[in-house]
Amino acid sequence: xxxxxxxxxxxxxxxxxxxxxxxxxxxxxxxxxxxxxxxxxxxxxxxxxxxxxxxxxxxxxxxxxxxxxxxxxxxxxxx
Numbered sequence: 001x002x003x004x005x006x007x008x009x010x011x012x013x014x015x016x017x018x019x020x021x022x023x024x025x026x027x028x029x030x031x032x033x034x035x036x037x038x039x040x041x042x043x044x045x046x047x048x049x050x051x052x053x054x055x056x057x058x059x060x061x062x063x064x065x066x067x068x069x070x071x072x073x074x075x076x077x078x079x
Contacts, residue, residue, distance in 0.1 A: 022071060029064045031072075038064040046074065053078045 020031040030037045036044035036051065038061040045052045051074040053065055069076040 022067065024067055025064055029067070031068060036065060036068050044068065046072065049073075050075045050077050055079060 018033055022029055022031070028039050031046070034046040035042050036046065038057070041061075043054055043057055043061055044065055045054065046068075051065070051069045051072070053076060056079070057065070066076065068074070
């Protein structure tokens with residue numbers, strides 16, 4: 001929950017978290033909002049039509065990242 005304070009008002013905004021589980025790697029791969037998670041590690045960020053990879057990963061995690069890029073038709077940007 002996010003609370004924004006103003007002199008006249010206090011706004012409370014509930015942030016909705018969107019979680020997507022993909023067909024192929026249901027247990028270990030998730031997209032939460034614009035973040036790509038492999039196992040319990042954030043491995044990428046989706047921005048517009050690009051997927052920014054956040055480092056170099058194991059072969060399995062790289063498969064996860066590539067899969068998300070293909071499924072969402074994103075350009076993969078590696079470090």
